[in-house]
Amino acid sequence: MKKILMCGNEAIAEAAIIAGCRFYAGYPITPQNELPSYMSKRMPEVGGIFIQSESEISAINMVFGASLTGIRAMTSSSSPGISLKQEGISYLAACELPAVIVNIMRGGPGLGNIAPSQSDYFQATKGGGHGDYHTIVIAPASLQEMADLTILSFDLADKYRTPVMILGDGILGQMMAPVEFKSLKPKVESFGKKDWILDGCKGRKPRIIRSLLLAEGELERLNLKLQKKYNEIKDKEQRCEVLYGDDSEIMLVAYGTSSRISRSVIERLRKTGKKIGMLRPISLWPFPEKELKRVAKRAKAFLVIEMSCGQMIEDVKLAIDCARPVYFYGRTGGEIPSEEEIIKTIEDKTRS
Amino acid sequence: MDKIFKKPESIRDVGTHYCPGCGHGIVHRIICEVVDELDIRENLIGIAPVGCAVIAYDYWDFDVTEAAHGRVPAVATGIKRVRPDKIVFGYQGDGDLAAIGTAEIIHAANRGENITIIFVNNTVYGMTGGQMAPTTLLKQKTATTPSGREQKTHGFPLKVCELLSVLPGVVHSERVSVHNPQNVLKAKKAIKKAFENQIKNLGFSIVEVLSPCPTYLGLTPQDAVKWVGEEMAKEYPIGIYKGAA
């Protein structure tokens, strides 16, 4: 199969089908509308289920219901809609139900605008809803990654029985670029292997899926169990790409669309002899702190580029224990940092 | 001596946390009797609400999941669409169904989801301490309507069966009561019908059960059932709003 041009929203949808996702519920919101449209056409072709729900709240709860039957299920939205889904994501985490949630971020707060943004980083990586939990957060930066990492997200969701968020932005969702599906295949074989699903208690004891734990110590035990799982995820699932990690004195840190612009900046400055590189987190939670610590041994300073007022920068500082100066450049409200602005920031920071 | 009255197989042999005179226990029991009679226990998935009945799974001996507050119909939709071969029912109180979950119930009903909803209306929020429900009667005193519910500030009692009966997706909308044995038997018949509709793939069924909450009505259990039969049934007439008897 040759490469095809597809927009990011469609690439995620097609990859989800390849991953074995057979349930999608969602509510329209720009800039992710191509995803539900694609699903509405594709799901019936593969015997799956598509529902346009009455709200984002309903969609995430439909996913909750679908997931507890053992099927691979997903929903998608953009920032304001993801806020509405947070209650459901907390319940999924508490009940240890796998699901994939796509957030194609737009400018906020409030209704904001429909331009691309990265201002939901805190919400995505720090919990989002109520309670002591985390979702795995995966941040693609290219169309091919939109596809590849969707497969990974479903695998991780099943492997750890936890909700996984794919965090993109309006540019990644809308832009078309070549993508190839040929070699894509889920690695975690989950069908028929889930021994916790609800399907009627024939031949076994009845099962209960719940998150209300009133008995003394019961909820703490659940939380400690979840933490153990999260620590395992932190240990095994940190992902990132390092560009010129061996000789760079200045390391940019950026994900998604801002990493694309940063990459361009690096190639330009490398031609002038500047020792500059980038660490691009692919998993935002768990944050790739091991690799950051490693590159911090050589790098003299870090510059974090975000399409927000500075959210991921906190995790960079934490990861390297503030052992190096960490600078920031970002644009907010749906604006995108330009290569020139980033270069100027680098010049300013390295001069002083 | 022969035992002629015994617990249904689908109900666990435990005491409940419900207050003396509460109607939930009766509704639980008649659901479980129906489940036994239709022989669907091993093919059943129940959904417990948020509210007094949140731990219904401690009493029901079949597969059960909790849902977030008001989201029972959405969770039921997700389950039933994936597993149309399973029997899926939701159990909801007046806050869960008629306040926070109004959007979910109307749209599940309007889509004609092939599910069964048992809606327990006792006119107050029990679990949080007796606050006003959307179904609280006018002039009724609650923790948040100390001088009685006034239409001007709190609107009218919400008529769920009447409201849903106009939707084409609904095949069965019926209001019953458990304030005396005769009505308990009628309630059981309605609930059985609502499950049979699902087994026959007919679509969405809802049975609203008027139920006493002596604790927050501030009445004795005897007076509470009397109040349900006299005052509450006046505002919420018992009967079939949609579907054949």
Place this chain on the structure above:
Amino acid sequence: MGGRGDGKGIPHRYIQRCSVKEEIIFAGFGGQGIMLMGKALAYAAMNNGRHVTWMPSYGAEVRGGTAHSMVIISDEIIASPVVKEPTICVVMNRPSLQKFETRVKKGGFLIVNKSLIDIDAARNDIDILNIPATNMASELNSLKSANMIILGALLAKRSIVSLESLIDALKDALSVSNYNMIPINEKAIRKGFEYGSR
């Protein structure tokens, strides 16, 4: 076409060419095939082994008089698909000219659909091609093909891909149900190419 291979059956590394980076905006009103122009060109460039991105204007903006798509074609990985200063800009109607003329990069190239734009572009630091594309399309009895006429003319002036690879790419850019449009579109592309080559 400067002896450039079109890439068909030839591994990417054997194609000789100079380094390319074009940032293109196609603008017009809905129904003029603005999105298709960008897609066809992007597919042709992709089939030639180049990096491409295509980005639509989306949301409420689509209904604001102009629709536009942005295409970047490059030999290097493309950072952002958003085009701020196009090296090539196609305007199919008057509001698009007014919106994008000033944004064209100095030394860049502006193509104006003269049939539907009764004012002149004012810049003198860019190349401008005025082409009566809609009139030419009506001569072909295919008003909708004005977009393809312009694409042909564009290739005559800026050889981003070969004429043949653009025509081949129509199969990729159109859905199968619109394959019956391929012959007329090919005709239009060639007609535009001739005009541009004059």
